[in-house]
Amino acid sequence: MNATPLANQNAATLLSVENLKVQFGVPRGGFPWSGKTTLRAVDGVSFDVRRGETVGLVGESGCGKSTLARAIVGLAPVASGSVRWLGDETVLPASTSSTTRDTSRLRRDVQMIFQDPLASLDPRMTIEQIVAEPLLTHGQNLARTDVQRRVLTMLERVGLNAQHLRRYPHEFSGGQCQRVGIARALIGEPQLVICDEPVSALDVSIQAQIVNLLRDLQRELSLSLLFVAHDLAVVKAISHRVLVMYLGRVMEFGDKRDVYRTPRHPYTRALLSAVPVPDPAVERARRHLLLRGEIASPLNPPSGCAFRTRCPDAIDACATQIPQPVTHGANATRVACIRVGHAPEEAPLANS
DSSP: OOOOOOOOOTSSSEEEEEEEEEEEEEEGOOOOGGEEEEEEEEEEEEEEEEEOOOOEEOOTSSSSSSHHHHHHHHHOOOOOEEETEEEEOOTTTHHHHHOOHHHHHHHEEEEEEEESTEEEEEEOHHHHHHHHHHHHHHTTTOHHHHHHHHHHHHHHHHTTGGGGTTGGGGSSOHHHHHHHHHHHHHOOOOOOEEEEETTTSSSSSHHHHHHHHHHHHEEEETTTEHHHHHHOOHHHHHHHHEEEEETTTTEEEEEEEHHHHHHSSHHHHHHHTTTTSSSSHHHSSSOOOOOOOOOTTTSOOOOOOSTTTTTTTTTTTGGGGOOOEEETTTEEEOOTTTTTTTTTOOOOOOOO
16 A cells, blocks of 8 residues: 555635534433433544545544544434534534534535445445445435446446346355445445445455445545544555544544654554554564553543543643643644653654
């Protein structure tokens, strides 16, 4: 996988997420009669996606990254916050203030590729029907021949052909099913595609093919991508900017080069130190940052900084202050840590 070209920093902002919160009521002790406690799956996340760029969204399992992605398209309930599309007023599908027109527009312009390629496809529909469905749903009033032509063109773009039109999902491999999912997401000509761990269920060789396909389609169709993953090597290959989450909160958000070469947040440094380096000599010489303990329960998160119970740089103030993302560096990397600039400087922990 070749390096991703730099994105235009002056490009228009397509998607703007501001202080988004997603909460779920969970029975205490697992019993419905014992009352409910609040699980804050996403806790005040803010970020933006520019035209033509890829924003990588990373973090450990359970950090809320997939919930955030689903909330943007209305597949998860939103407690508060806003999602703005092209600078308009809030057009979040789950918002009571959204009009039907706003909702239809966002769902047409923002599409999603799901983690499990086979589970995301209707087993009763042929590949032609699956890929054509967005065209019919959004009422583009196309003739049947036009729909068939566009479906075939899109399938060929993702590496499939006319022989696959009448087949069913169970006849395909995981990589082929994901190509069908990509074709379905792109057939309606969206401006932003949210990729919810699109390669995590695939073999490594197939992962590289799908990542390269997404990058080629992005350049060809001028797409923006929000790429959710837990594999930092994959995120590095495809992203322009990277957003790091922990327990529903933003830890660091900035240009890929800054995040990978000079990570400022201790959690980002720990994630990067866990990425293996192919050169054995370099790998043996690296200093690995081992985190103590386990990730806290989102039902009972730590006070103050969510990461403080595992952080090697934590001080007493971290237990009382909730750090807000503050801009650092020439490329305006945002870091949510009160110790930035005070903790010892760290050497880069990943190949740049």
